[in-house]
Amino acid sequence: MSKQRIVVVGNGMVGHKFIDTIIGNDDSKYEVITFSEESRLAYDRVQMSYFFSGKTAEDLALTDAAYYEENGIKFVLNDKVVDLDFDNKNVITASGRVESYDKLVLATGSYPFVPPIPGNDQEHCHVYRTIDDLEDITKSGETSQVGVVVGGGLLGLEAGNALVNLGVETHVVEFAPRLMAVQLDEGGGSLLRRKIEELGVQVHTEKATTEIVAGTERRYRMNFADGSHLETDMIIFSAGIRPQDELARKTGIPIGERGGIVINNHCQTGVEDVYAIGECALWENFIFGLVAPGYQMAKVAAAHMHGDSETAFTGADMSTKLKLLGVDVASIGEVHGQTPGAQSYTYNDEIEQVYKRLIVSADGKKLVGAVLVGDVDAYGNLLQLKLNDMNLPANPSTLILPSSDGEESAGMGVDALPDTAAICSCFDVSKGDIKDAVAAGCCSMGELKASTKAATGCGGCSALAKQVLDNELANLGFEVKKDICEHFAYSRQELADIIRVKKIKTFSALLTECGSGLGCEICKPAVANILASYWNDYVLEDEHVGLQDTNDNYLGNMQKDGTYSVVPRIPGGEVTPDGLIVIGEVAKEFDLYTKITGGARVDLFGAQLHQLPAIWKKLVDAGFETGHAYGKSLRTVKSCVGSTWCRYGVKNSIGFAIDLENRYKGLRSPHKVKFGVSGCTRECAEAQGKDFGLIATDKGWNLYVAGNGGMRPRHGDLFASDLTDEELRTYIDRIYMFYIRTADRLQRTSVWLENMEGGIDYLRDVIINDSLNINAELEAEMESNIENYQCEWKTTIEDPEKLKRFKHYINSNETDADLAFKVEREQRFPIFKDAIEIKELS
Amino acid sequence: MEIQSTNTTWTDICSINDLTPNAGICALFNEQQVAIFLCKQTNNVYAVANHDPFGQANVLSRGLMGSTEETVYVASPLYKQRFNLVTGECLDSDKEEHKLKTFAIRIENEQVQLKEAS
């Protein structure tokens, strides 16, 4: 039998998905050829905006020429299909190419709608759809100070974010009275607006643009129907999308009243052997502007061509969860009160800026829709309730009420989900699919991603997918493999126990006891860290030197050019003028770039290896100690001035902060640890974002634990209130040591607590009620650590043997001749050849 | 004209006691930066170029030594790519430009000696 010839018009996300699916079915049966109007093969349009935070077109690519060639797929770029000849079954392109088909697939996507405003076609007026558009926008941004996005919907706000990233003053102009009118209700829309305005984006609602003319101060002036106007240098139109049905229109394929190629449940159009999928397709009078439904259509069409007429497209859920300009927003189901008899619950916290609304059916049993702004943790739960038509709990308000005292809010375990529950909508992976993958031997997120593709699209489902995976593994009685690396068949916690119980003092002793090989960059630093936590030896002891990771190795943070930064400890951020002068003098003498850090102290950059001892000698002589900016250990205890100066302060936060910093300095732990101490509830020290956060009240201290800034910010949980100084110190001693004993390597307290079975309640039980009967031990370990504290830099500069390593060459006093510097803003910066392919590997 | 005989003679670099067990040092040899490592468990010494082809900085002597199966390697202190200490090959890339130059190394009378690899 000769091969079926399939022509796919459009190589966007859905067209590519179709091709990928059909060749997966049976590549010997089909001959595939695809045309694209764009200059690139399919790329990830959903993630396209990351272009502005450094992703390249290559990073966004979903496929490449090699993959297509390998699978025998022909492709033609930069060539638009302009006509179809159904009688002879041919497609005709703009360049005059004619190709015949047995089956034709239209996957032409959609195009941005540009409102017919006079002046909308000038230079620096853009749309936001393709990578080429983004390149044009970037160029305009270089010569613009002000930019306007027309349209305050989902994509408009994404375009607004792009303008913010380009550093131009950003305005969003919306015709409707609120932002994201399609997805959000009024309360949600207005909170979103407030949050976005706080970020410096100016929002103008109920504005209809009438014309775009030459500006007086800026390039253009936009006049609005209400008589007002706005001057700007560039404009991005994002006023909605329209299905790209030009070809269908021209050739008489039936289209909907308001556009879109009409399809049935098998994605067939009104013309024989012609299918339409993705954003150009109209199903039951509905266009789906999201990628997941398009992917489903691709699968359905491929199945149908393969002779499977069981698989059908049955509609798709349009729920969305996203981060717009850093604000979390989610919308589920029907939110505009169009369901008869529906009732709602609203939670509106103006202080924390959280808005949640739950819409339930007339009988209160089923979820109709939900809007979440500012806190979208409930999304996963709510979506599953909706998708699986599950019964609501007796008191639905618990689903959106904030958890008190850090308790997990009422939810349902993943165990309760039916197998059909969709976990990853980007790749249509259900709970059942994950179950199957686990049964087939998959036991890590990495393997799950490889075998099912779950969580490799927008990433929004990864937390849920991981929960389902872990749950399935546990159900099957698997023990999740926790070996730290190939050299030790133990987890960090197990290694810590072995070291503590057998009193092991060196890496080689541990290797002999229970390991193999030479060790590696995973286990060596981890073991060095455990040894330091329990025995607090000098980290550059001969036995320990070879174990230290980059920064500990030379007691400084290595910079991109191989030089180091120097951070003296400034407890609580308090420093005398004389101290500051010494830091200034050292910086001047060694010509170090000087900056105040995000941790409220001073960082001196650009020190070469051989200069470190001389620099530290001066600092130590002036009474400074190492700030451990390089160590997995206590970093800073950030404090406000508190009652000593501040008119609102109720406790001496600065004095207490300095005591704490001195108490815990130098102590190695699984990851770095930061404290914050605020003198009153105004919280100027941002204590709730720290591993340990203390806030003074009239009645004593409130202790928060497991806060985190950084990559995944988290507010700390309130551990206990109204504590005395003494109680506070005891609790922190215990929690800190318990963290050291039980956390995984490189696990901050936030993740540690989140992974702890029983959570904060369990932790309270251990620390306050001594349920494990280990508190005396924890306190003793902490005491011995505090006694063994030494300033590593002081020890180092006093030991000539140790200083030998602080030289660029062992056999010469020359220094690294490749280092080069330039001066900017009166300070020194490295000149750097662009590093090639820099990627963090781990 | 003096004939460069670097391929045939060994150059003294430093005493074996100047090396830190299981860690690296950098030496200047024929105007090149060479990273030298001493593995205590096996008593082997290794010499490769000090320049990190990924990070583009002279830092490999400050990397961490490790092994995977039988291969002994150094992991760059900048972005953690691993390089085979015997062959100079990058374990995380097979591109030719990511391969390190290697040097012949030996210990004679407590002296660490280098020679251009033949």
Ligand code: SRM
């Ligand atoms: C210097 C500084 C930035 C600045 O110019 O202000 C800085 C610089 C570095 N940070 Fe930071 N962080 C600095 C404050 C912060 C803060 C703000 C704070 O402490 O209040 C945060 C968020 C708070 C938090 O940690 O929860 C912060 C979150 C991170 C993270 C993300 C941690 C996380 O849990 O997500 C990393 C990466 C890591 O540790 O794995 C990181 C890692 C780094 C490293 C060590 C990256 C590296 O390995 O080269 C940077 C080198 C430090 C150096 O060369 O001296 N830095 N970093 C700040 C030093 C503070 C100090 O005085 O010690």
Ligand SMILES: Cc1cc2nc3c(=O)[nH]c(=O)nc-3n(C[C@H](O)[C@H](O)[C@H](O)COP(=O)(O)OP(=O)(O)OC[C@H]3O[C@@H](n4cnc5c(N)ncnc54)[C@H](O)[C@@H]3O)c2cc1C
């Ligand atoms: C900035 C942005 C953010 C988005 N974010 C999300 C999100 O978070 N979640 C989500 O689900 N969706 C999101 N979307 C929507 C998602 O990208 C689309 O649903 C998806 O790309 C639709 O795929 P498609 O293949 O139908 O259309 P497209 O990806 O647009 O592909 C159609 C292709 O066909 C080509 N073409 C058209 N006509 C012809 C012709 N006659 N001849 C040859 N080629 C032709 C077009 O040039 C185009 O390359 C976003 C879209 C944008 C622009």
Ligand code: SF4
């Ligand atoms: S938190 Fe703010 S208001 Fe309160 S004591 Fe500190 S500085 Fe003063």
Ligand code: FES
């Ligand atoms: S839902 Fe987008 S990756 Fe899974």
